[in-house]
Amino acid sequence: MTDLIGTLPGMVKSSLESEENKLPVVETRDEFDVxxxxxxxxxxxxxxxxxxxxxxxxxxxxxxxxNINLDIGKNEIIAMIGPSGCxxxxxxxxxxxxxxxxxxxxxxxxxxxxxxxIYAAEQxxxxxxxxxxxxxxxxxxFPKSIYDNVAYGAKLHGLAxxxxxxxxxVEASLIKAGLFKEVKDDLLMPGTGLSGGQQQRLCIARAxxxxxxxxxxxxxxxxxxxxxxxxxxxxxxxxKENYTIAIVTHSMQQAARVSQRTxxxxxxKLVEVNDTNTVFxxxxxxxxxxxxxxxxx
Amino acid sequence: xxxxxxxxxxxxxxxxxxxxxxLVMGGLVESQADNAVKSLLEANAELAEEVSISDYKVxxxxxxxxxxxxxxxxxxxxxxxxLRLVIAVVKVITDLERIGDEAEKIGRESIKxxxxxxxxxxxxxxxxxxxxxxxxxxxxxxxxxxxDTELALKIVANGDLVNKEYNNLSRLxxxxxxxxxxxxxxxxxxxxxxxxLERIGDxSRNICEYVVYFVKGKDIRHTSLDEVLADHFPGEMERxx
Numbered sequence: 001m002t003d004l005i006g007t008l009p010g011m012v013k014s015s016l017e018s019e020e021n022k023l024p025v026v027e028t029r030d031e032f033d034v035x036x037x038x039x040x041x042x043x044x045x046x047x048x049x050x051x052x053x054x055x056x057x058x059x060x061x062x063x064x065x066x067n068i069n070l071d072i073g074k075n076e077i078i079a080m081i082g083p084s085g086c087x088x089x090x091x092x093x094x095x096x097x098x099x100x101x102x103x104x105x106x107x108x109x110x111x112x113x114x115x116x117x118i119y120a121a122e123q124x125x126x127x128x129x130x131x132x133x134x135x136x137x138x139x140x141x142f143p144k145s146i147y148d149n150v151a152y153g154a155k156l157h158g159l160a161x162x163x164x165x166x167x168x169x170v171e172a173s174l175i176k177a178g179l180f181k182e183v184k185d186d187l188l189m190p191g192t193g194l195s196g197g198q199q200q201r202l203c204i205a206r207a208x209x210x211x212x213x214x215x216x217x218x219x220x221x222x223x224x225x226x227x228x229x230x231x232x233x234x235x236x237x238x239x240k241e242n243y244t245i246a247i248v249t250h251s252m253q254q255a256a257r258v259s260q261r262t263x264x265x266x267x268x269k270l271v272e273v274n275d276t277n278t279v280f281x282x283x284x285x286x287x288x289x290x291x292x293x294x295x296x297x
Numbered sequence: 298x299x300x301x302x303x304x305x306x307x308x309x310x311x312x313x314x315x316x317x318x319x320l321v322m323g324g325l326v327e328s329q330a331d332n333a334v335k336s337l338l339e340a341n342a343e344l345a346e347e348v349s350i351s352d353y354k355v356x357x358x359x360x361x362x363x364x365x366x367x368x369x370x371x372x373x374x375x376x377x378x379x380l381r382l383v384i385a386v387v388k389v390i391t392d393l394e395r396i397g398d399e400a401e402k403i404g405r406e407s408i409k410x411x412x413x414x415x416x417x418x419x420x421x422x423x424x425x426x427x428x429x430x431x432x433x434x435x436x437x438x439x440x441x442x443x444x445d446t447e448l449a450l451k452i453v454a455n456g457d458l459v460n461k462e463y464n465n466l467s468r469l470x471x472x473x474x475x476x477x478x479x480x481x482x483x484x485x486x487x488x489x490x491x492x493x494l495e496r497i498g499d500x501s502r503n504i505c506e507y508v509v510y511f512v513k514g515k516d517i518r519h520t521s522l523d524e525v526l527a528d529h530f531p532g533e534m535e536r537x538x
Contacts, residue, residue: 253374280376282514292376295302 036266040284041274043263045073049244050095050132050214055109057090057099064090068109068270070263072214077236077245079255079276082265083291088248091265092216095246096132097125113214130157133207137219139199141191141206146183149191149202150174153210169209177205178235197228204235208243215239217247221254233258252292256280264288308373312382315365319386319393322358323438326393326400329355330434330497333403334427337490338420342411348404355397359390381514385507389441392500396434399493399500406486413483422469423487426462430494430501433459437501437508446512449505450530454522459498466491 044051048071057065065087072078072095080088090099097118099105111118118128130153141149150170153159160166170187174180179201183194191202200220207215217236221229236245236258249255255262255276262279264272264287272285283289303309329348336345366383369375375383433452440449470488474481509517509529517525 252376256376281380283377289377290302293379294304294308294373 036269036271036287039069039270039273041272041278042261043070043270043273045071045076045261047074048072049074049114050246051110051112052091052094053110055091055094055107055111057087057094057108058106059102060104063268065094065268070270070273072244072246073261074244075240075242076261077240077247077259079259079262080246080248080265081250081252081255081262081291082271084250085267086265087268088263088265089218091270092134092218092246092248095214095216096129096134098129098134100125127157130210131212132214132216133210133212134216134218135200135203135207135220137222139196139203139223141194141199141202143190143192145188146174146191146194146202147187150205150209153206157210159210173205173209174202176208176239177201178231178238179205195228197224197231200224200228200232201235204232204239208239212243214244214246217245217249219249220247222250229254252280264291266291305373308369308375308379311365311369311373312375312379315362315369315386316382318358318362318365319389320438320442322355322362322390322393323441325358326355326397327431327434327438329397329400330431333400333407334431334494337403337407337410338424338427340407340411340417342408345404345407345411349401349408352397352401355394359394362390363387378511378514381511385511388507389504392503396497396500399496402493403490406490410483410486410490418473419466419469419487422466423491426459426466426491426494429459429462430498433498433501437504440505440508444508444512446509446530449508450522450525452505453502453509453517453525456498456502459495463491463495463498 050072052068052070055065055068055070056063068091070091080092082088093099094107094111095118099107107119113128113131117123118132142152144152147170150173151160151166154166154169160169171180174183179198182198183189183202191199194202200223204215204220221232224232233254236247239245247255247258259276261273262276263270264279264283264285266287272279272283272288274284278284279288280292283292289295329351332344333348335341336343336348366387369383373379433455436448436452439445440452467488470484470491473484503518506516506518509515509525513529515529517529520528
């Protein structure tokens, strides 16, 4: 290539030889110059399943989340991305009151599920968590049989009146989670004996068994291999027909693959929410652009 | 957006390398087009020959850059502006390669035309069209090198000028053929050259559209200039290029 440079017309030649031969600079501001004033994009939707308004979260004196306003649409998969410590998991835990278990954690703002205040005094967090299920980063099956893992919640909430109904429920949940074929002959084996991907699908089956409306997933595949990950992503796509899913993920490719909308969090603020297509091809906010193109960590 | 700030330096290097290669390819294509026009206007068969056998260099660069783009996509999964850069590059080099082909065609015709004096009578008109087109190509490459959307839009807006000039020249060529049918063979060759020049203008315009795509994230192909200005360059509307 270098031998060609000598033969080139002036403009190109000088451009190639100049010290400033760096990639093009397009209207840029340094990342630290960028202020986050409110969320840009489309944080609110018409058919919201869950909504948060003016959400602040504090751990003791420290504020972890600043004034988040976000809707999670019915039957959509919304992906939440952002660098570590940006508050995305904290926000996810707001949605089924998992933060209640942390004594120093204080959540403010209005949070609704189908228009109903989930932080209302009369709201029972246990019932709420049946409606808003959660799947965690590390598969955490109970030290019980596969059958009992799935049946546990259903028994607790009295969803089956007799053994055969419970059997059906366990089978249906395992089928929905895409695990039934692999475990149908080993239902009485311990859940902890399954592979990582199977355990995670068992946890999803357990979440589905109590017939939730929303499933929160906190990095559900970060401990899994690509094949198990693909299975779970495929599963999410099927699940969104019946459920609403919010997923926190560190894999941007995963967010791009599975979600319809993507929310970008930065230092406790919700910077941008947009259609996933927009976020990954032409994000509106500088910080989103920097994060998804790998310009800071 | 400073493309040189990735955490992965190799990624940055790869993108910079790709862009530099496109600039080199652009320069090569520009000199091919310049020489093709020169050989046509000056009836220089030797230069024409050189142009027509040098096209392989352009083709080779297209293949190499394409390959590198595929590798970057496979290895780094570029997103947002990086993705737009790679996509724009893949498209730009396709147009560059076509411009190279058109230059080669002009070269081949020029070899034959050099034996006839036909071109002399058409010199003024041909030279006018060529200057217009070569200027457009030069500016388009400049707009790409600097990712300058204003310049790019100006070129897109001027696309009609080339068409007008081409139509005028076509009429003139038809007159020449009617005046003396013995001219037909060589005037047809000139027509093909004019056609190639017009195509180079179109490809240059495409390159400008990809510049806008990269910078603004908006696809302005097959959109009228007024719409483009109203939708994406509200400030420009008043100035009206």
